[in-house]
Amino acid sequence: MTSSILIAGGGSAGWITANVLAASFERAGGLAPQITLIEAPDIPIIGVGEATVPSIRRTLQYIGIGEREFMRACDATFKTLIRFDDWSPGISFDHPFDRRERPATDMAVEDWLRHGQDAPSFDGTFSVLSRITAFNLAPKAVGWPDYGSPFPYAYHLDAVKLARALTGIGLKRGIRHVLGRITDVNVAASGSIESVELEDKTIHSADLFVDCTGFAARLVGQALGIEKTSFSKQLLCDRAVTLQIPFETYRPERIRTYTQATARSSGWQWDINLQTRRGVGYVYSSSFQTSDEAERELRVAEGPPADDLEARHIAFESHKRKVSWQGNCVAVGLADGFLEPLESSGLYMIEYAAQALADLLPHAGPNLRIAANRFNANMTSLYAEVLEYVNLHYMTSTRRDTAFWRAATDQSAIVDSLRDKLPLWRTKRPSELDFDGPLRLFSIESYEYLLFGMGHTVRAASGASTQRPDLSGAVAKCKERLPNHEEWLSKLA
Secondary structure, three states, rough: OOOEEEEEOOHHHHHHHHHHHHHHHHHHHHOEEEEEEEEOOOOOOOOOEEEEOHHHHHHHHHHHHHHHHHHHHHHOEOOOOOEOOOOOOEEEEEEEEOOOOOOOOOHHHHHHHHHHOOOOOOOHHHHHHHHHHHEEEEOOEEEEOOOOOOOOEEEEEHHHHHHHHHHHHHHOOOOEEEEEEEEEEEEOOOOOOEEEEEEEOEEEEOOOEOOOOOHHHHHHHHHHOEEEEOOOOOOOOOOOEEEEEEEEOOOOOOOOOOOEEEEOHHHHHHHOOOOOOOEEEEEEOOOOOOHHHHHHHHHHHOOOHOOOOOOOEEOOOEEEEEEOOOOOOEEEEHHOOOOOOOOHHHHOOOOOHHHHHHHHHHHHHOOOHHHHHHHHHHHHHHHHHHHHHHHHHHHOOOOOOOOOHHHHOOHHOOOOHHHHHHHHEEEOOOHHHHHHOOOOOOOOOHHHHHHHHHHHOOOOOOOOOOOOOOOHHHHHHHHHOOOHHHHHHHOOO
């Protein structure tokens, strides 16, 4: 019986995990364990996870925060897709969240493939969300229920404000909040953690410990010595330089409903629009560019509005702990692993881990070892999926104009699971049978949008011309029923 849970570390990882666990025990009924969250008051939150995927709506609803309350508190805007620019020279394409109807449109895809480069873009042919981006429409009307829409959508948000909002909800739920710096982790001879000691010499024990201490990995890394598997050979980027551009300094023509990912000389740049500012960041490889060079390239790309703004530099390594849950300690978020922020997987990893724990713990009883094995298998599979998909962006790029892009696209950097898939996807489009396990984050459509958007050629099946989906009616309905994005945001006040 798990009667007490101690979460080491706050931020998005700590407070999402704490609230999801508390909500799960509330729903399960019976005697709930005491959840304690310990965080140092002076450790800054990394706070670069500002883009999410649609699962965040389910998580926030599960936690019990209203959508409008959340959006006001977190400076949030809507996100319906990611737009990629120049990953293959001169090409722009979308990875939208909506999916085509399968198998009803399979023949239409084959027809599109037969017409090759002469056809309209794949995203414009099969995605309503991609089509309505030109009109900057919100994915829902003002009066619709919280988190409700026929369209899948996510958010851009301020990660620091998210942690603050979830802190308030957690305190109301009875989560015990302790401010203090962990100085020692006491490990028993069995390998289990017995307690943590804080700077003020207080000692805190628990049945289960959750490590949300970020890259420091204070419990799983420093105390338990769980080794990491590095993915630096497959994902070369290991640095980021970021700027926050307030709208009073420079306001864009419109607050976009999409994340923009633009290829740069030694990596790529994100552009995320919140309600009051833009967050931009350049993810690059330190093997090909110094931090000063990267900052200069970002400032040149942004122009005069960035001149007097302070830049923030972040070092990281794409990696995963060999196990996420060992003994009575579970790693969540950056303590467990990190893959470069392409495709906004960071917060999703936290959500998934928290929900997995919530599914297992209330019913595990004495079977924690079995729960740990299932958790580890699922997290390993998830990281493998995300690693493959992120790596696919580089493996399908046709950029070769700099040393970075020649190295990032070289076959020596390919993920093993793609070695057979990429040649296969020259002769057929992706299907579920191409994967060893279930796809948790990315759909088959995600692979299609990326492959076909990058210009990866696929030999189409022979056949007569097939009617493609006519999206004009759906687009017209959206223009009629959906408000402008900024109009929707104005109603939050």
